[in-house]
Structures are given as C-alpha cells and as structure tokens.
Amino acid sequence: MQIIEPIDAVITWVDGNDEAHQKKLAAALTIVGRYRPEGAASTRFNECGELNYCLQSLFRFAPWIRNIFIITDAQTPPIIKTLEKDWLAKIKLIDHREIFAGFEKHLPTFNSVAIETVLWRIKGLADRFIYLNDDCSIIRPVKPEDFFRGNKVVLRGEWKTQTSKKWRNYFYRLQTKLLNKTPKLLTCSEHRTLQENSAKLAGFNKHFFHLPHAPFPLKRETFATFFENHPALLIDNISYSFRDPKQYWPISLVHHLELQNNSAILDNSLKAVAVNGACYSLQKIQSKLKRAELKRNIVFICMQSIDLAPSHSQQWMLNWLDRKIIKST
Template sequence: MHTQTPIDAVITWVNGNDKSHQVKLSEALAKLGMQQRPIAAEPTRFNECGEINYCLQSLFRFAPWLRNIFIVTDAQIPPIIEQLENTELAAKIKLIDHREIFAGFEDVLPTFNSIAIETMLWRIPKLAEQFIYLNDDCSIIRPVTPDDFFKGNKLVLRGEWKTQTSKKWQNYFYRLKGFLLQKPPKLLTCSEHRTLQENSAKLTGWTKHFFHLPHAPFPMQRSTFAEFFTAFPHLLANNIRHTFRSPKQYWPISLAHHLEIKNNNAIIDNSLKVIAVNGACYSLGKIKQKLKQAERNNVAFICMQSVDLAPKQSQVWMLDWLNNRIITN
C-alpha cells in the first residue's frame, strides 16, 4: 500500500489563440529567419478547445488525493481558474510561469518547445518528490489510487519494449543491399515522437531497445531529474536551447522512466489502459469506436488529441463525451 507521501500533479498548458502568444511566436520565427511555421510550430500544438477544463475536473473527481496541481504556462491563465475562484478546488491549483522553472536560463525564453519545458518541470518550487505529469489533452476517466502510480518508492510504468529503428532487421538488410550495390541505403524511419524516445533510451544505455510510452499520466520522481542533471548539466542545457522541437532532442519523460527501470525503481503494469483519440486523423466512426472502448472497466485514461483539427461533428462528439463522462455523469 502507498503511504501518505504527498503526490502532486503537473500540467503544461498554452493558449495559442492568445494575441501575446502569437506575437512572441512571430518574433521567435523572425529571429530564426523562418518565413513560415515549421511542423514543430503548427497551430495545433498551441490551440486549445477547453481540454484543460476536463483534465482538471478529472483530477478533482477521480484523483482527489492529489495535494497540489501545478499548471505551467507562459504568462497565461486558463479561464477555468476564474470559474473555480473561491472554491475548495481552487486552493489546490498553483500557476507556474516559465520564468520560474527556467530561472538562470532565461536566455532560451520564450520557448515554444514542450520538450524543453518538460526538461525543467522538476524545478517547480515546492514540487513533491512524487508527482504525476500529464498534458492538458489527457484526462482520467475513472477513480484511481496512489498505488496506480506509485507502489512504495517504485513507479508504476505503462508501456512496452520495442526495437530501436536502427536495429530493426530490415535496416540491416538495407545496409547490406546498399553496400553490395554501392548505393546509399534507404533506411526505415520513424515518427519524431518515437525518435525522441529512442534518443532517451540511448542516453541511459539501451541501444537495441527502448521502452515505448503511451499518452497517459506519467508518474515521476523529482530527485531522478535533479540527480541526473546535476551529473550531466550539458544535457539539460542542450535540450532546452531549441526554441522549437528538434529530432536532436531527447524526451525527458522517457529519459526518467528509462533511468527508473535501469535503477530497478519501476514496476511495469499495463492493467490500466489508455485510449488515444485523434480528431485530425480519425473518422467519426472510428472516434465513436474508440470512445466505446474507453467505457471498458480497465480503461482509466483518455487522450483527446487535435480536437481543434477535428471536423465540427467529430469535435462536438469528442467534447460531449468528455462532458458526460467527467462533468455530468
């Protein structure tokens, strides 16, 4: 059983519709000589459709044992904060500005890089040793306990081991073929998200495999980051210097989880599932199918991705489902 050790939650949030944010973004692009937005700065990375409302309400309802809920923003205030003013729930919420966690590294601000921001979350003042990190598009959809994230001093991790792309047998074959034909090989590639996870695994000594993480709330330990970055400060500095996402980076969440596994400080348990719903890629039929799966008893988390890019009918369906599941149910 989990002891009464305090556990906090950390959410990162940005409102891409905010005029001040848009001005900062335009200035950053101009400073880097970019005439148009790179993929790493596509509007969907910053737009929001009120997902944080459901994220917060899900924490209040299904994880009431959380001590504090830190919301990390760039001088922005989610509208729900005003709605909760003078309520008991408001006392749990703490707004954290980027300048607080980037203290001493202000030269890299403003940043529009979630990877850089996540690299600095452990520097939140008064953050609990054990905390849960989640993006604002992720919600808890049924009651959970501290033991679903931490068992004693060990972290409960969700995910699966996969082969590094460079080590897949197809790439060995393509390299041999290229050598025999004396032509550059056309190797398998992978998504940026996977690349960042593979980079993280390599930093901790896993060169053939990596532990692939789903989009779910992540249990974290503050001291793991503190000890690693104290030993390797250049890895922190290099990871936060990118104004926008870069495949040269590593994902600090994945890095920390690989460190926990390496140090025998993790329990891999996939008994609680997560369902990811992508409004930009999925048809309405597939969205309905995914949301039906989310009603199963072993599904505790849902990630509603790219709600802003979903067709209107799909968007309404996704948000109505969250409202019924978290607010009115």
Template sequence: MREPIDAVITWVNGQDPYHAEKLANYLAMAGFNRTPTTAAQTRFNESGELDYCVLSLLRFAPWIRTIFIVTDAQTPNIVKNLRNSPFSDRVRLIDHQEIFCGFEDCLPTFNSLSIESVLWRIPGLANNFLYLNDDFFIIRPVNPEDFFHTNNLILRGKWKIQSRKKWPTFLQNRLSQLIPRGGHRARQEITAQLVGWERYYYYLPHLPHPIRKSTLADFFYKNPQLLAHNVQFPLRDNQQFWPISLAQHMEIKHKRVIFDKNLRGITLNAASNSLLKLRYKLAVADETINIAFLCIQSLDIASKKAKKLLIDWLDKRIL
C-alpha cells in the same frame, strides 16, 4: 504516512494574441520564410481540453495534493473558475520564468521538450508527481498505488527494438526514406540510448506519467551540460531527448519500477479518426472497466460533428 503526490500539466493558449505575437517575432528573427511543423498553430491552440484534464484529476484522483499548471504569462479559464471554490488552493500556476531561472536567455520557448527539462525545478513540487499533457484525461477512479507503490513507479508501456537494430544500415537508410519514423517513437529511442539502452527501449504511450523529481534532479545535477543543451531550443529539434522518457528509463535501469498491464488508455485523433471510429472507441472506453485514461489529439482542428461528439462525451464522463 504516505508521501504527497502532485500533478503537473503543461499548457498554452496559442490563440492569445500576445502569445501569437511572441511566436511570430521569434520565427521572423530566426529567419523562417514559412511556419515550420514544430510551430504549427495546432500545437498551441486551445479548445477547452485543460478544463477537462484538471476536472478529471479533481474527480477521479482526489488524493492529488496540488495541480501545477505550467504556462507562459497566461491564466487559463479553469483557474479563474475555481478561484472561489473549495478547489482553489489545489491548483497553482507556474510561469516559465520560475523554472527557467538561470536559463532566461532560452525564453520565450514554444518547445515542450525544453519545458519538460525543467519541470523538476517547480517550487514546492512533491518528489512523486504525475505529468500530463493538457489533452490527457482520467476517466475512472484511480488510486495512488496505480502510479507509485512503495519505492517503485508503475509504468504502462511496451518494450520495443531500436530501429537501428532491426535492419542493416543500408536498409535502415532506405526504409527511413520510404517510411519515416514517427517523432514520438524516434525521440524515445534516442533517449533510451542516452541512458545506455542500445538494443531496446521502453515505449511510453499517451498516458499520465509517474515521475520521481529526485531522479531528474540528480541526473541534471550530474550532467548540467545536457540540461543546458536540451533547454536551448525554442522549437523542437532532432538533437533533443525526451526528459520524461529519460526519467522512466533511469527508473528501469535502477530496478525501481513495476510494469502494469491492467489499467490502459485509449488515444483518439479528433481530426483524422472517422466519426464511426470515434464512436466505437468511446463506446469501448465506456464499457471496459480497466480503461482509465483517454488522450484526445487535434481537437482544435476537428470537424464540428467530431468536436461535439467528444465534448458531449467528456461532459457526461467528467463533469
């Protein structure tokens, strides 16, 4: 009998006055004179992405047992809309209070890295689960074996050289001033080092991530100080590691992965990509049968034309 597979999505509605007040109170208490980039409104704004994320799982991955939505004292519209449907018992809300049990002094948190550190504590979560941001979408039918095969996780990424191994120290310092590393990449490099990967790291793109709950649980049971360290930051901090990357590098270390080059994903930036580029990438997604995943970033600050283009496409593709 196949093990159940769940999905976990982290979500917040930054336009909710209660949430906005909590964030403003924290920033004032912490002494910020201006809003830091880690608390920029676009990180928390909601433009309906979650609806499409959940519906894409229900349509294209119907074998998912339960979809857990992790949030902060909020109820998204998709949960309300599904209440009297056949899918109502397949979508569950998980509040931060539940998974931060014992770390209540770290709440409220506005930091996905802190939240991801305790996802494995979700009550009733299957050992095998997919982790998605709310701007991730599945756009073609997928099977359980596309993520978990026998005792292996299916990973879709790319090996890269650690930045500090590419150049002598003095050049690294100079280049970092001229061309700063993106936070997503830098965080993965730091995390790989934590697991023992000094020269290389496995770069994870913006795709649904297969995770084994027991891998994170075992690591944090053995390293409680790292868990306490990572959950303490209300906003993203350079001292933090990425728990999702940690889990994947642990699986690689123990040779429990299969690297897949078949199914792929596309990432769009709704705010910075031109309409021409958005149309082109959407056409590629339509026509390429092995593109199964889509990530749409910054939909909340996109132009009206870009937003309409993307929402119309999602309606056609997912609904």
C-alpha cells in the same frame, strides 16, 4: 504509523489565441525562417477547453492529489475563475520564468520537450508527481498505488526495438556495401525518435520502452540527480525553441533511468486510449470512445487535436467528455 508521501500533479498549458503569445510566436518563427516547423504547428498551441476536462477529472477521480501545478507563459486559464474555493486552493500557476530561472536566454520557448526538461524545478514540488498534457484526462477512479508503489514508479507501455537495430536496416546497410547503393533506411515518427534518443542516453541501445499517451508518474529526485551529473544535456535540450528530432524526451529518459535502476514496476492492467480529431473519422472516434466506456480497465483518455477536427467530430468529442467527466453521476 505509516507516513504517506504527498503526490502532486503537473500540467503544461498554453492559450494559442492569446495575442501576446501570438506575437512571441511570430517573432520566434521569423528567426527560424518565417515558416511553421512541425514543432510549431498551430494545434500545439490552440485549445478547446481541454484543461477544464483534465482538471475536473483530477478533482473527481484522483482527489488524493495534493497540489496541481499548471505551467504557463504569463497566462491564466479561464477555468481558474470558475473553480470552487476548495479546488482552487489546490491550483498553483507556474510561469516559464520560474522553471527556466538561470536559463532565461532560452525564453520564450514553444517547445513542450524543453519545458518538460525543467518542470522538476518547480518550487515546492513533491518528490513524487504525475505529469499530464492538458489533452489527457482520467475517466475512472484511480489510486496512488496505480502510479507509485513504495519507492518505485508504475510504468505503462511496451518494449520495442530501436529503429536502427531492426533487421531490415541491417539488410539495407549490407545491400549498400555490396551494391554501392544509397540505403533506404527505415524511419519513424518524431515522437518515437525522441523516445529512442532518450533510451540511448540511459544506456538502452537495442530496445526502448515505448510510452502511451497517459499520465506519467515521475520522481523529482531522479531528474535532479541526472541533470546535476549532466548539466550540458539540460542546457542543450532547452536551447530549441521548437521541437527537434535531435532532442531527447525527458519523460522517457527518466523512465528509462528508473528501469535501469530497478526502481520501476511494469503494469499494463490500466489502459489508455488516444483519439486524434485531426486524422480519425467520426466513426473511428466513436468506436474508440465506445470501447473506453465499455472496458473498465481503460481509465485514461487522450483527446488530441480537437481544434482540428471537423465540426461534427469536435462536438461529439466534447459532448463525450462532458458526459463522462462532468455530468456523469
């Protein structure tokens, strides 16, 4: 008889409207100079009920998940009080103090990257688990095999060239030497920078595996083994109260380690769509979500910055989630 290993889910969540959270944030911002760095942008902490859709999507489209751990900072999501008994039994609230045990001096933190560095320290967490941001939902049925096959993780994404290795940067550096000019090197987004940093730590100096906004399959043992051998890297990454481009993204790091160890399968048959309410027009939002409805291989949706969307776009995004996840039959 085949023994099926359990698979858990882990979600990070914060209520930016909570008064206690706001006081902690204000104090932390004072330390860094009384301004909001990008890593402290208000949209990182505000929420529009995204967790509700995330949880409901797991209950409906991935009922095989054993436990759902929600990492919070001394907060209780309102949805917890409304869940049916059977679903509530799956939910475990995890305070930052638990996963930062022994490293409490780095709390409070407002840095998702720091939190992700220690999320594997949740007590009782299955060795195989799926990590999601609360703005990510599943919109069609998925199976365990969509995330894990045997002892391997199923990765989605694509290989890209490290920014520093792009030919234009070689050209700019050569131009600097020949003409004694200040180089105009290519730059990239912070999110990409963190992924590139992670790849380098795993030994990938020319390329990196770029991850989409989707649920990430992870193995607790991979985290534990790496940080047992490199404890200084853990401490350094959790020391930043806010996201910083000098950090690495632990999710990307672990995926690169799986690739390095030949314990990953690349499979892009299931797709993810990301929608950004802050910078997409309503027409673009509608176009992307219409595509998600029509293409049956699109099973993941990431609704970013709903709180910053114009009211008409925000309502359209929330209505779509209601229809697709909660009211759909």
